[in-house]
Amino acid sequence: MKHKNVEINEKIGWRDISVAGHITGGGTSKEFHTGDWRNLRPVLVLEKCKQCLLCAPVCPDSSIAVTRGKRQEFDYDHCKGCGICARVCPFDAIYMEKEVVSDD
């Protein structure tokens, strides 16, 4: 995120961070990666997917993009792993697996 050309990231100190957390510009929620909150990860089994597109509109985080009538891979930067998509899929083309986090 940026505020008046100052990059706001997790390294910034209190002297440089924008006053009161103000952010200038729009659409900045895209830059806030909520995917690391996830403890279950949806996995798409392409061979089973019929592109019925029931999963895309139920995603609360817009993490299933649809391009030219076809759903794309999950947006793992923003998917919080709620599992609604796996529930609605009539073809068992989405399963949830435990998220493995590296210790770096």
Place this chain on the structure above:
Amino acid sequence: MIKDRLSGNEAVALAMKSMNMDVMAAFPITPSTEIPQYFSQFVADGATETIFVPVESEHSAMSACIGAQAAGARSCTATSSCGLALMNEVLSVASSLRLPITMCCVTRALTGPINIHNDHSDAMGVRDCGWIQLYAENAQEAYDNYIMAVRIAEDPKALLPVMVCQDGFITSHAVENIILLAEDEIRKFAGFYEPENYLFNSREKVAYGPYDSPVYFMEHKRQQAQAMIDSLEVINAVSQSFGDLTGRYYDLLEAYRAEDADRLLVVLGSTAGTAKQVVDELRKAGEKVGLIKIRAFRPFPVQALVQALGNAKIVAVLDKSEGMSANGGPLFADVCAALGGRGPRLVNYIYGLGGRDVRPLHIKEVFEHLKDDIEGKTPAAKTAANYRYLAVRE
């Protein structure tokens, strides 16, 4: 120079009008009711261009001020007691968003038992909300502090909301002689409010109050704390230029006949007036007594206080609210923290709760106790400890 006679409430309402506030949002509560009442009269008479928002609660009053100020408007309100308590949640929003809102807090006891009279439990209840708090001794100071408050709040080094406190009924309703500034002088002094970021700015989008996750929250709090530290300097600078304009100079605290005093009182608000009379009387009789009146309680003027208390043998801190800490009142706690165990002996008196009258004889009683303490005379059992009560029936 305009001479008039006004109550504290009338004087503050006039200060708000003179500064041509953009928005005033308020809900009536005793004893601050007169401020929005006078103000809505100004609006009805066409004497001001301010938008008056008659909200349905104090929570809404502060929320409306926050919305207006974030949009780019200079906003203000007034409240007391339970009204201030109801605002509590949003007071911290205002300060953490760094919105320079100003408010007059006409201090009154917090219920319960239910009571409408003066003490400082309302203002003390919100002392950790990140607002600058200035306390006035009389109507003149309430008026002067309010005019200075707008400049202090909006200074880029502070950018913090300011609460101007005056004592309910004692100051808010008593009519006193007062010297007013001309409207154009006040407007020139206050200047034009031009925030760096505001929601109604069509040239630059800005997000106010985004969610602050654990990796950012502490940095913002540290930054806010620095603003409070830096506002000491801002208060001094604004007070200096106000003094240059009016001849009335104010410091973070007022040391009254304190220099060579061996016994000192530390007080907030109108009690200072009563105490000054007692100090004068005792001085005439050759007693070395003095008074420290704290004007800026938030930020707490540590350096100035340490300097002012320096040579005393004993200091009584008078708290007009019971902190319920089993260890004395909130002002006492701050004075102790400021001295850090060095300097004179400190004792605490809880006094004047719920409008209990504070008369010269009570102040005299404190000075007499302090004399006994210095001379090592056996004090009465009730005053043996450092945490004492004044004028309570045993």
